[in-house]
Amino acid sequence: MTKSTLIAAALAAGLLALHAGPAAAQSKWGPGADDATFQAMLKSSFKDNGIAKTARLTQDETQAFCSTPDNATDPAAAKKREAIEAANLATVKWPSDGKWLGDWKEGEKIAQSGRGLTWTDKAEQVNGGNCYNCHQITAEEISHGTIGPSLHNYGKLRDRDEATLKATWVRIYNSKSVNACSNMPRGGHMGIIDETQIKHLMALLLDPQSPVNK
Template structure:
């Protein structure tokens, strides 16, 4: 049962940050508050966010807090200028950690499973994921992964035949590892999640995904050419 419905809140005479919103509606809008690094608007809405997500257990509530890159990218709506780009890129590059055993391609079969698995990280009362079970990367939600993949998303670039142009050399392995670990190190304010930095995928899982993308025998690198026509009844995505 939900602990704090809007009715219970108004019945309990808790004005629910009305004050905060009243200030927000006033002339203070946009005034920077140097002490906290947040503008008045940001501070007021952050108060609303804290209240509106207020009954999440602490382990989940912590997901609400923004880190530096999330805050900066949100502010510029993911279109950073030159200075911000450089700052984010340098900072996120510093955050990449490498496996102790070096960058060695993992298991492409396991990598395929991870790339297509969307399990993990979902919280809530109804169907929370088991934190004990490994997360999937859900790569396919945004990328077409294989030459005949009708179910891949198009938010990210298609990755079919990715390995044919990249090979399996150390540079390719390093690129895929770093790109999945922390994509902001390449493309500041990209929509792609920082899988390694957040620990959403383990270092070994990322190496497995790299093997799936790069190995010559992987379904990603099948020799067939991609389908020309879009699968009915879907409309082809615009570039």
């Protein structure tokens, strides 16, 4: 789902809550993603445009669970979070040739590119990783996202052993296998980036010559 779609959906949900009357007031969060009126509003408010398809509005189990804010932290939902993380971990595909790292220079290009998946993009266009939107990548950056932790010195602060390689790969491939309601896109699982691109991003994070580790 694109950022503009998310914003439009949030605004529409807010309007729906304002007009829902006393019934909405009984719920802490008001009508949610499983509310029939809300779903009808989504279907009538959006249409396919280029490669941006309304099918993206259909949530899988993980997305539906995390659409209720309390589920991310409520102790009562802990077992469900664990089950979701296990299910997402099962989707992870490891390097097909056993090689973990690609070219950090290519990885930097991917990390600094936010192109892909919007109605203005073309199907044959290579998607970026959009990493810069949430993370600091190098020490030289003066403008960077802060939703996620800084990645500067990522490789310096960790051993480049198998455990680190697997943990890093999992985060990029399907972050919800580690944190059920992570804000990080499931890059590999959702087909946003491919195996080669993941290897390049791995090199960006772990190669000693990468600007991340300077």
